[in-house]
Amino acid sequence: MAKNPERRVMLTDAAVDVLAHEGARGLTFRAVDARAGVPVGTASNYFSSRDDLLMQTGARISSRMTPDPAQVEQTMLPAPSRELVVELMHWLIRRMTDDRTGYLAMLELRLEATRRPDLRTQLTRTVRAGFEESLSFHRDRGLPGDLDAFLVLYLAMTGVLLEHFTLPDMLGDDGLDHLVETVVTRIIPAG
Template structure:
């Protein structure tokens, strides 16, 4: 198998999931998105389950790429605010397709538990990384506080992707800086 073509197909599967959802993920749609001859995706991923697994594995790889490209660990609370704000801003930017695909894959995993094993490392890594970032910022971290911050960040993602102005305003997501500061203040009151 050609690794470049495999990655092209998996990236195309992510784009299809982001644009058309789980029901739109077909071999034909992936071939069209990747700009390859009909039947190519089927040769690499013979079943829809294999195609889902390929997309999930690519989401995990792209997640790790984004993590490596992220800023250095924050040295203080303000550094942590900047880091978390930039992660949320990425949702509507370069990370949009990957995150939409990831949410579609999570919905599929609710019906196909085998897919959860492929996706689980992404969320698990987030909990560990966010806890480490909170420690690096000098906050009085407990597992419960760190998890609360991580869950708040995760909960913001679907709302940022949907972009409903009333929902964003109600959740405080229309001002990412204030949102992040509020989450941190809730978990780690200044004082």
């Protein structure tokens, strides 16, 4: 198994692109090699199996979706409030839109996880850890809303993102900012 970490990241980024554009069925070692522009057989030197490639690609997507801690601190400068939660949700939409390919690839992984129990276990662990981290962040930073409000906000924003990326004409981009504000103000209490 090859050890070059930069090449592994390049290959997993290529796998993210393949997932987003070709779907899970199109994710092959050959497709990753072609997308990365490396010789045929390179990906198979870095990943022990297709399942290993899927799991490492999931980890890479998660890494790409994690915000820069310095940006988090900058965003958290205002006092905790419903308005700050609105800004955080706008920021979430912007970050996911900036990495549209990564978000679509994650959706493909979620669909593939319905057919692959090992991938489902790994992906559930990863997504659950991210959820728990976000919940702790919400609580530790004193943002308004209890556990139930946070859960409903999480599920609502997941739905908004799903519609935004898969059927953008369903919601229309013009009303996305208004929709985010409506979701937050209906779920998170004022004050």
